[in-house]
Amino acid sequence: xxxxEQDPGPFNVPEGATVAFNCTYSNSASQxxxxxxxxxxxxxKLLMSVYSSGNxxxxxxxxxxxxxxxxxxxxxxxxxxxxxxxxxxxxxTGGFKTIFGAGTRLFVKA
Amino acid sequence: xxxxTQTPKFRILKIGQSMTLQCTQDMNHNYxxxxxxxxxxxxxLIYYSVGAGITDKGEVPNGYNxxxxxTEDFPLRLELAAxxxxxxxxxxxxxxxxxxxxxxxxxxxxxxxx
Numbered sequence: 335x336x337x338x339e340q341d342p343g344p345f346n347v348p349e350g351a352t353v354a355f356n357c358t359y360s361n362s363a364s365q366x367x368x369x370x371x372x373x374x375x376x377x378x379k380l381l382m383s384v385y386s387s388g389n390x391x392x393x394x395x396x397x398x399x400x401x402x403x404x405x406x407x408x409x410x411x412x413x414x415x416x417x418x419x420x421x422x423x424x425x426x427t428g429g430f431k432t433i434f435g436a437g438t439r440l441f442v443k444a
Numbered sequence: 445x446x447x448x449t450q451t452p453k454f455r456i457l458k459i460g461q462s463m464t465l466q467c468t469q470d471m472n473h474n475y476x477x478x479x480x481x482x483x484x485x486x487x488x489l490i491y492y493s494v495g496a497g498i499t500d501k502g503e504v505p506n507g508y509n510x511x512x513x514x515t516e517d518f519p520l521r522l523e524l525a526a527x528x529x530x531x532x533x534x535x536x537x538x539x540x541x542x543x544x545x546x547x548x549x550x551x552x553x554x555x556x557x558x
Contacts, residue, residue: 338486366545377534377549378487421486425545431503432477432547434486 335360337433340422344439351412355438357405357422366425367398369407371418372437378421381407412442446470448550450535456556457525465520465553467535475538476518477502477547478510480531487534493518525557 340357347353359367367384382389384396384405395408405422422435451466469476474495479487489502493512507529509521518537522529532554536547 342484368546377551379549380546383546432489432545434479434488436484436486 336435337361338422338424338435340420340435340438342436342438344441346441346443347412349412349414349442349444351442352408352410353412353440354409355407355420355422355440357407357435359403359405359422359424359433361424361426361433362400362403364403364424364426367405368423368425369394369396369405370421370423370434372421373418378434381420409440412440414442414444416440417442448535448537448548450533450550450553452553453551454554456558457522458558459525459527461525462521462523463525465522465533465535465555467518467520467550468516469518469535469537469548469550470516471537471539471548472515473537473539473548474515475540475545475547476512477536477538478508478518478520479534479536480504480529481534481552482531490520490533522555527557529555530557531555 369381370378371381372378384398388397393410397406419437421437425432448469477492478490481487488504491510493499534552535550538547
């Protein structure tokens with residue numbers, strides 16, 4: 335079983351749609367959680383950190399459920415510019431490990 | 445402030461050749477990392493460093509070596525290149541303050557081994 339698992343997609347949605355990505359992790363000692371965005375043939379960039387209380391940044395909402403070892407990202411009112419791959423990332427100091435999920439592809443169409 | 449820079453952007457190697465991928469950051473970050481990303485896959489950690497003079501293996505270190513003589517530079521050495529090392533290589537750095545660990549990535553080096 336992979337340490338971090340994501341639905342690979344792709345997700346094809348129209349502009350204005352709401353889309354949700356899910357991610358599960360296997361190591362209960364994991365401490366920090368992130369969503370990164372990666373455009374085609376580009377480097378990953380931090381989209382947002384994920385906190386236990388849940389956090390929101392404009393159209394983006396991230397949730398963490400430690401009991402279920404589950405992370406989610408909700409994108410509201412999708413824009414064409416949201417088309418990218420979204421990477422779920424888990425970090426824990428044991429072994430100083432950062433584990434990247436394989437990513438979920440999103441295509442937003444006009 | 446250039447962030448994380450990597451050279452070269454592209455490289456084609458023959459089997460058995462060696463090369464060094466360069467990585468430099470100007471953010472005074474203590475932590476630096478090397479990842480590889482194969483098509484359709486997530487990033488896998490090759491080596492990381494928590495400060496000058498200190499390096500450690502990640503998930504896939506075989507076939508690679510690193511050094512960290514300064515805070516700014518973290519070169520990755522490939523000895524005896526093999527086709528399995530065809531990949532995109534990303535260098536990253538972070539400061540890990542307040543328990544967070546946002547990593548800043550360079551633009552990547554696309555390596556093909558034929």
